[in-house]
Amino acid sequence: MAAAPRRIVVETENLTKCYGELIAVDSLNLQVEKGIIFGLLGPNGAGKTTTILMLLGLTEPTAGKALINGYDPTRHPLKVKAMVGYLPDNVGFYQDMTGLANLQYTAALNGLPPKVAETRIVNALEKVGLKEAATRKVSEYSRGMRQRLGIADLLVKDPPLIIMDEPTxxxxxxxxxxxxxxxxxxxxDDKRTIIISSHLLPQVQAICDQVGIFVKGRMIASGTIDQLGQQLLAGKQLKLELIAEPQDEALYHLCREFDGVIELKKDSQIITLTCAKDIRPLLAQKIVxxxxxxxxxxLRGFSLDDIYQQYFQQEEGAYVQNSAAQAKPSRAGTPLSGQ
Amino acid sequence: MVKKEVADHLSGKRFLILTFLVVAACLASLYIAATNIRAAATGEDSGFVFLKLFTTAGSNLPFSFTSFISFLGPLIGLIMGFDAISGERDRGTLSHVLSQPIYRDALINGKFIAGVVVLAMVIFGLGFLTGGLGLIVFGVPPTLGELLRILAYLALSVIYISFWLALSLLFSVLFRQTTTSALAGVALWLFFSLFAVFLVGAITDALIPVTDSSNINQIMANARLYQGLSRLSPIALYDEATITLLNPSVRSLGLVMLDQLYGAIRAPLSFGQSLLLIWPHLAGLIAATLICFAAAYIIFMRQEIRA
Structure with a gap:
């Protein structure tokens, strides 16, 4: 893994998109390596979808550029589109055509020879479990089935890079x-690069190798989940959750006296320890x-939820401070300003 | 792409309804022509019986084949195009299709070309149907000139309806809502077919007022302005061109002074001369179609495609 040269598949340089006054994406610098699953995280309206549209060349950036395998989506749309598979959150298929016909249309648009297309379609339908439903019209499909047909569609196209917008x-x-x-x-299995945008954190955490956190058009942090957690928690006290049996005073005493433990809290079953460093290996040994x-x-604080919340609060805090600073002159004259 | 769009058009219920409507209109006009053609054929100019099949209208039902096409044609074009792009956007298929390795213009070109192909099929089909039935009913075969005129007329109709198709395509690119696009198209159609005539008359009379005592120059200026303004409407262009093509005795579309007619021989124009007379109309219609399509094309190419 470490020996393989790290190839950058997706790269953006100061990518910016404005809608009138609103800055949807603000000088985004992003690098995604080959073969990883990258999660774009952020609340609704943080600029995730706009970023994806710019990567696909479905909208033009106001400034900066995006490169997919070295190709600019606005200059070489066909090369980029041939390399990228896109699954929007509400994937659109032609309702009055069967699932099979929709896949055949995709294959035709991609210029696949009929023989290749046929085997790929059969394999794809099998893989997503839609073999039986293939000859039914898409209008009869459930949402889950439609999404799976979307995946089958990607498999038929077989691109090295897949971009999914809120797939779940x-x-x-x-x-x-x-x-x-x-x-x-x-x-x-197929060594593809995948970019997923989502605001559903646990799901993303389960499958992503790296994440980028978006707030108000800017990517405020990126890296692996562990890296983010360490960055965030560096210099902070850690919280350990502990459950052991039998739970008695001797156990509490043992924990309190343990090197590095600062505080102990009991919360019905769970004992929460505040400590200065990660003492899990030694503590576990001692208890046993x-x-x-x-x-x-x-060790609490390493889930994406916590990380995300921390970042988001910081960012919100900074925003509130900023707006407070801007608002200051107007408040200077009020009687309360002195207090 | 074109193949799929043509198939889409042909298999849709909308197309079935439309075809039914137009076929019904054609048969009705054929019936009207059949009941009135004897009087028309024995009238002043008794030549060109076959052409009268398309132009003869009854006194109780003032509709002929040509007026049906002129009136319903735009509707066909509008209905075929109004949801071309916005409908795909609504169903979310637009971003899906455009993320495939095809140029963006392939989609809009495909839509337009497929529309024109289907239109040509319908119009020529109807024309031949009416002609064929007329042949059976009357037993008067068309001359070569008449046949050419009918073919030219059908081609003209395809171009004319293509204009409305391009227009509705433009609206479907411009408006996010399918219904807005449909309404805009219908509104423009109603404006051109009903209100434009009044408006042109009002503007002309306001600019160059004419009374009983006006001199000849003023009356002529008034008439010229009226004609010029009304020719801004594609419907007027089409109607003038149709009359010229299907009525060989029409010799001029502008003003004719009495002294110009003096000594003129009453004879129908040849097909080539008729065609020459409407050449500007034809060029105008094609230009209008292309302008609409080009506008739709340019806007679509730069548009953001949100899922």
């Missing part, structure tokens, strides 16, 4: 799990040696 939106948990498994297999059975030991 509006699908039931079981469907989401299946979809994520499919996506994962697309990346792992003391004759307790360790049921749960978890």
């Amino acid at each position: 939106l509006g699908i039931d948990p079981e469907g989401v799990r299946e979809l994520l498994d499919l996506i994962k297999s697309l990346a792992r 040696e003391a004759g307790y059975s360790l049921l749960h030991l978890h």
Whole structure:
């Protein structure tokens, strides 16, 4: 893994898109390596979809440029479109055509020879489990089936880079799990690069190698989830969740006296330890040696949810401060300003 | 792409309804012509019986084949095009299709060309149907000149309806809502076919007022302005061209002074001369079609495609 040269598939340089006054994407610099799953995270309206549209050449950037394998989507639309598969959040198929006919149309648009197209379509339908439904009209499909047909569509096209916009939106948990498994297999088995935009964090965390966090058109952080967590938690106190049996005073004492533990809190079953560093390996050993059975030991603050929330709060905070600073002159005259 | 769009048009229910409507209109006009053609054929100029099949209207039902096409044709064009792009956008298929490795103009070209192909099929089909039935009913075969005139007329109709198709395509690119696009198209059609005539008359009379005592120059200026303004409307262009093509005795579309007629021999124009007379109309219609399509094309190429 480390020996392989790291190839950049998607790169943007100061990519910017404005809608009138509104800056949807603000000088975005992004690099995505080959073969990874990259998650674009952020709340609605953070500029994720606009970024994707610019990567696909479906809208023109106001400034800056995007490069897909070295090609600019606005200059070489065909080369880029041939390399990129796109799955929008509400993928559109022709309602009055069958699933099969839709895939055949895609194959024809991609200029596949009929023989190749046929085998690919059969394989794709099998992989997404739509073999039986292939001859039914798309208007009769459920949302989950449509999304899976979208994946089949990507498989027929067989591009090295796949971009998905909120792929799991509006699908039931079981469907989401299946979809994520499919996506994962697309990346792992076939060595494709995948970019996923989402605001549903746990799902993204489950499959993404790297993430970029978007807030108000800017990417405020990017890297692997571990990196983000370490960046964020550097110099901060860690919180450990611990459950062990039997839970008694001796256990509490053992924990309190342990090197590095600052504080202990009991919350019914769970003991929360505040500590200065990661003491999990030593602590676990000690507890087991003391004759307790360790049921749960978890370092809090490393889930994407926590990271995201932290970043988002910081960003919001900065924004509030900024607007407060701007508002200051007008408030200077009010009686409250002195207090 | 064109193939799929043509198939889409032909298999849609909308197309079925339209065809039914137009075929019904044609048969009705044929019936009207059949009941009135004897009187028309024995009238002043008794030549060109076959052409009268298309132009004869009854006294109780003032509709002939040509007036049906002139009136319903735009509607066909509008209905075929109004949701071409906006409908795809609504259903989310636009971003899907455009993320495939095809040029963006392939889509809009495909839509337009498929529309024109289908139109040509319908119009020529109808023309031949009417002609064929007329042949059976009357037993008067067309001369070569008549046949050429009918072919030219049908081609003209295809161009004319293509203009409305291009217009509705433009609206479907401009407006996000399919209904807005349809309404805009219908509104423009109603404006041109109903209100434009009044408006042109009002403007002309306001600019160059004419009374009973006006001199000849003023009356002529008034008439020229009226004609010039009304020719801004594609409907007027089409109607003038149709009359010239299907009525060989029409010798001029402008003003004719009495002294110019003096000594003229009453004879029908040859096909070539008729064609020459409407050449500007034809060019105007084609230009209008291309302008509409080009506008739709340019806007579409620069448009953002959101899912």
